Amino acid sequence: MMMDKDKGVKKKSKSGHILIWLIFLEVVIVVAGIGYILLPKEDKELEALLDQDVSIDYIEETETEMGNPVPKPEVDEQFLTINEYSRPGDKTDGIKYIVIHYLANPKTTAQQNHDYFESLKDLQNMSMSANYVIGLEGEIIQCVPDDEIAYASNNENHESISIENCHKDDSGKFTEATYDSLVRLTAYLTEEYGLDRDQIIRHYDITGKECPKYYVEHEDKWEEFKDDVMNYREQCREEALAVIAAEKAKRESEVDLLAVYLESNARDETDSETENQ
Numbered sequence: 001m002m003m004d005k006d007k008g009v010k011k012k013s014k015s016g017h018i019l020i021w022l023i024f025l026e027v028v029i030v031v032a033g034i035g036y037i038l039l040p041k042e043d044k045e046l047e048a049l050l051d052q053d054v055s056i057d058y059i060e061e062t063e064t065e066m067g068n069p070v071p072k073p074e075v076d077e078q079f080l081t082i083n084e085y086s087r088p089g090d091k092t093d094g095i096k097y098i099v100i101h102y103l104a105n106p107k108t109t110a111q112q113n114h115d116y117f118e119s120l121k122d123l124q125n126m127s128m129s130a131n132y133v134i135g136l137e138g139e140i141i142q143c144v145p146d147d148e149i150a151y152a153s154n155n156e157n158h159e160s161i162s163i164e165n166c167h168k169d170d171s172g173k174f175t176e177a178t179y180d181s182l183v184r185l186t187a188y189l190t191e192e193y194g195l196d197r198d199q200i201i202r203h204y205d206i207t208g209k210e211c212p213k214y215y216v217e218h219e220d221k222w223e224e225f226k227d228d229v230m231n232y233r234e235q236c237r238e239e240a241l242a243v244i245a246a247e248k249a250k251r252e253s254e255v256d257l258l259a260v261y262l263e264s265n266a267r268d269e270t271d272s273e274t275e276n277q
């Protein structure tokens with residue numbers, strides 16, 4: 001009798017243990033399951049990062065992305081018909097200078113001057129054109145592609161880009177809008193072709209012709225123009241560098257976040273391995 005009683009108690013406590021273990025196991029599975037579901041939701045930014053190929057290149061590639069920091073001003077491309085009087089279609093030998101001109105016919109618009117260049121293919125009485133014409137409202141019309149010869153700067157046509165400017169009166173002074181577009185276009189082109197301050201020249205510097213009149217008569221204004229171009233280039237470069245620095249800082253903080261995550265993940269794995277042993 002005694003033996004049976006003991007046996008019964010023992011049996012009862014054994015099945016009780018199993019039940020507790022089953023409940024415990026179930027709780028562990030449920031908790032782990034909830035944890036698994038909740039974890040990815042915890043940090044969406046991190047999850048997005050985990051899908052990317054994040055490496056040193058990820059940080060460094062921002063530094064080579066700059067290109068031309070000066071934005072290209074709005075240019076209305078109206079290329080002339082190829083003809084021997086205004087657009088011969090010949091390639092330049094590279095770009096060594098940006099040559100500044102004035103149109104010598106006050107109050108005419110950029111469009112009128114473009115159309116005049118175009119009409120020379122029929123008039124056939126003279127050769128004349130420019131790569132760009134800037135109008136009184138600051139509008140820019142491109143007549144000849146950058147890498148093609150235009151007929152504006154005599155001996156330098158084969159290695160330059162010419163910019164003609166409209167003006168209001170006999171002084172030859174540019175309007176504020178014309179001047180502003182000229183600064184932006186010259187800054188863009190000099191950056192694009194890797195040119196320095198002394199590679200911005202006047203028609204006058206090639207042939208001695210009084211062109212652009214106001215900036216031949218006012219040497220100080222010509223120097224001021226070149227300063228304005230260089231200052232604008234510097235301003236654009238600084239702005240572009242600030243954007244790159246912000247992007248780089250953002251990427252670095254993302255990489256830091258990822259490193260912390262990976263480290264804690266590795267620690268968790270080591271811990272669970274230790275527990276299993």
Ligand SMILES: [Zn+2]
Nearest residue numbers: 101102203211
């Ligand atoms: Zn000229």
